[in-house]
Amino acid sequence: MRPALILACFVASVAEVSAQNAGDVRTQSVPGTEVAFDLAFVPSGSFLIGSADTEAGRDDDEGPQRTVRLSAFWMSTTEATYDAFAVFRFRRLDDNIAAPGDVLFDADAITRPSPPYEDPAHGMGGNGFPVTGMTRLSALRFARWLSEKTGQLYRLPTEAEWEYACKAGGGVLAGEPWYENNSGGVYHAAGTASADGLGIHELQGNVAEWVMDSYSADAYASLGEGAQDPLNGTPARGRGLVRGGAFDDPLDRLRCAERFPEASAWKARDPQMPKSRWWNTDSPHVGFRLVTPSGEHTMDEIRAYWAEILGA
Numbered sequence: 001m002r003p004a005l006i007l008a009c010f011v012a013s014v015a016e017v018s019a020q021n022a023g024d025v026r027t028q029s030v031p032g033t034e035v036a037f038d039l040a041f042v043p044s045g046s047f048l049i050g051s052a053d054t055e056a057g058r059d060d061d062e063g064p065q066r067t068v069r070l071s072a073f074w075m076s077t078t079e080a081t082y083d084a085f086a087v088f089r090f091r092r093l094d095d096n097i098a099a100p101g102d103v104l105f106d107a108d109a110i111t112r113p114s115p116p117y118e119d120p121a122h123g124m125g126g127n128g129f130p131v132t133g134m135t136r137l138s139a140l141r142f143a144r145w146l147s148e149k150t151g152q153l154y155r156l157p158t159e160a161e162w163e164y165a166c167k168a169g170g171g172v173l174a175g176e177p178w179y180e181n182n183s184g185g186v187y188h189a190a191g192t193a194s195a196d197g198l199g200i201h202e203l204q205g206n207v208a209e210w211v212m213d214s215y216s217a218d219a220y221a222s223l224g225e226g227a228q229d230p231l232n233g234t235p236a237r238g239r240g241l242v243r244g245g246a247f248d249d250p251l252d253r254l255r256c257a258e259r260f261p262e263a264s265a266w267k268a269r270d271p272q273m274p275k276s277r278w279w280n281t282d283s284p285h286v287g288f289r290l291v292t293p294s295g296e297h298t299m300d301e302i303r304a305y306w307a308e309i310l311g312a
Contacts, residue, residue: 020294022168023199025077031149032097035084039074039292040199042165046070049160049230050220051257061217062257068160069228072294075157075165078130078190078201079209079287080142082121085131088145089113100151103299110145113138113278117270122284128189130207130287136240136262138278139210139288144306146290153302155309157291158231159213159259162243166203166256169196177205177254183247187285204254207287208246214238215261235309246285 024041050065051058087093089112098105113134119125120133134142139156146154157165178188183205191201203209213219214233223230240262245254266283267275280286 020072023197025199026074028150028152030084030087030146031099032095033087033093035081035087037081037084038077040077041294042073042075042161042168042198044070044072045164045168046226047164047167049163049223049257051255055255055257057252057255058257059259061219061259064220066220066223067226068164068223068230069226070161070164071229073157073161073291074294075161075198075200075291076289077195077199079207079289080131080139081127081190082125082129082131083127084146085134085142088142098149098151100299103151105148111141113141114276116279117272117276117281120279120281120284124186124284130187130190130202132187132207132284132287133280134286134288135276135278135280136210137236140236140310143290144310147302147306151299151302152292153297153305154290154292155305156210156212156235156288158229159211159219159241159243160230161291162203162209162211163256165198165200166196166244169198169200169203171196171256172204172251172254177202177245177251178247179205179245179254180248180250185248187247202244203289204244204256205249206247207244207285208242208249208260209244210240210242210286210288213241215241215259242286248285 020041022043025038027036027038029036046067046069048065049068051062091112094107096105096107143154143156176194178193187206193202195201196203212235213231216232219232242260266280269281270276
């Protein structure tokens with residue numbers, strides 16, 4: 001089953017969705033640790049993906065605009081933090097404790113990031129700050145690990161989900177983001193910029209965020225009008241892209257529709273051959289946040305999903 005079709009399978013019942021309101025918040029703990037993070041509810045709906053021809057700063061890859069429909073989901077209110085990623089990165093911080101008590105979780109069997117060539121954060125990171133410098137594959141593998149630990153499907157947002165949440169929250173005008181003029185040339189602790197209308201922090205600015213999709217300049221041209229939960233390309237393959245802009249970008253690049261394709265320069269100084277699957281040597285401006293589709297999912301469904309994305 002294609003990943004896009006699997007995404008469509010994780011749809012909440014009408015009763016459950018109607019019981020939630022936009023911006024409702026719930027907390028997810030990581031079993032066996034003191035790490036926890038909040039998620040805000042984003043209800044199902046339709047929106048115009050991309051930007052109008054008249055929008056200031058518009059790039060050609062932001063059109064043509066299409067109406068797309070999205071199922072409800074929860075989005076983490078901050079970017080993934082160093083302390084959360086560290087439990088996945090360092091075996092000594094992990095253990096066999098997981099939320100689904102009837103499913104064996106073997107911490108020793110987890111494939112974990114190799115040591116980076118240099119500090120991926122370039123001296124800017126630490127506990128409470130966004131984790132940065134990882135590849136899209138690395139972010140996906142973290143999401144797989146977290147899904148196994150919690151018994152809840154966590155993944156990167158699709159490009160459509162990210163833009164939908166950005167526009168629903170009011171965009172960059174909803175709060176003062178960390179960007180070129182106020183960041184001091186560094187990114188800041190997660191959650192320190194004011195939240196948008198959905199209660200989500202730093203969706204724009206601070207660090208740019210990986211999405212599931214692979215980059216295509218004409219991705220929207222192939223979308224049918226009213227497409228449900230679109231996903232372009234195959235996650236973990238092809239050229240990725242990030243959304244939201246970062247601490248070193250001007251304010252006019254933090255538009256909801258702005259797309260930032262993965263660049264070869266992000267790995268330019270990596271001396272390894274082949275270059276690391278886990279880390280980019282020169283992308284301290286790139287991190288990620290997670291979403292989970294609304295509804296409950298069995299471990300068999302979750303494992304089938306990740307086997308389709310990343311292999312057994």
